[in-house]
Amino acid sequence: MNVTAKSRLEAVLTQLPFYFFMELACQLIIIFTIPTGPSRLTTENALDFSHPLSLIFIGVIKAPLLEELVFRGALFNVLRFVFGKVVSSFTPQGNSWALYSAIALSSIAFGLAHQELYFGIFLMHTVFGAFAAHLYYRTGTIFAPIALHMLNNAMPVSALLLIEFLK
Numbered sequence: 505m506n507v508t509a510k511s512r513l514e515a516v517l518t519q520l521p522f523y524f525f526m527e528l529a530c531q532l533i534i535i536f537t538i539p540t541g542p543s544r545l546t547t548e549n550a551l552d553f554s555h556p557l558s559l560i561f562i563g564v565i566k567a568p569l570l571e572e573l574v575f576r577g578a579l580f581n582v583l584r585f586v587f588g589k590v591v592s593s594f595t596p597q598g599n600s601w602a603l604y605s606a607i608a609l610s611s612i613a614f615g616l617a618h619q620e621l622y623f624g625i626f627l628m629h630t631v632f633g634a635f636a637a638h639l640y641y642r643t644g645t646i647f648a649p650i651a652l653h654m655l656n657n658a659m660p661v662s663a664l665l666l667i668e669f670l671k
Contacts, residue, residue: 556665563661568653571614575633576640576649580610607637632656 587602614633615626636649 556668559661559665564654564658568650568657571617572636572640572646572650572653575610575614575617576637577646579613580606580637580640583609603641607634607641610637 583606584602587605588599591601592599611630611633614636615630618626618629632653636652639652640646640649
């Protein structure tokens with residue numbers, strides 16, 4: 505697959521509206537599925553970091569980098585290779601079947617790895633994983649999903665820091 509910088513940018517820009525729509529849908533599911541009351545997630549029990557820089561480093565830099573290397577860089581590629589070998593003898597559409605199966609399974613693994621108790625949060629991580637895997641495939645570089653993941657994590661980290669600052 506010959507990928508130019510222009511086609512990478514086009515791939516990112518054409519998929520962003522879909523991603524943000526899916527993110528909004530998942531957020532609405534979370535709002536309506538997480539119970540209210542003492543068991544509700546709060547800034548105090550969601551992340552307990554003693555220093556804001558550690559929250560920024562772990563949440564915005566370290567986690568996205570490691571997760572993308574593991575789930576997109578390694579798992580997605582391994583699944584795509586394995587599925588490609590298995591189905592290529594059965595059907596001429598084996599490559600697309602292998603691609604979408606690898607996206608689905610690596611995304612479900614990404615959602616499960618976050619160990620959330622609520623279906624809406626699992627769904628949100630799984631949708632994000634699917635989008636990141638597709639972005640990785642379309643752009644041909646691991647840096648696109650890493651940057652997206654960092655941006656995605658920077659939003660709630662910024663909100664948590666702002667809430668703590670305003671207390």
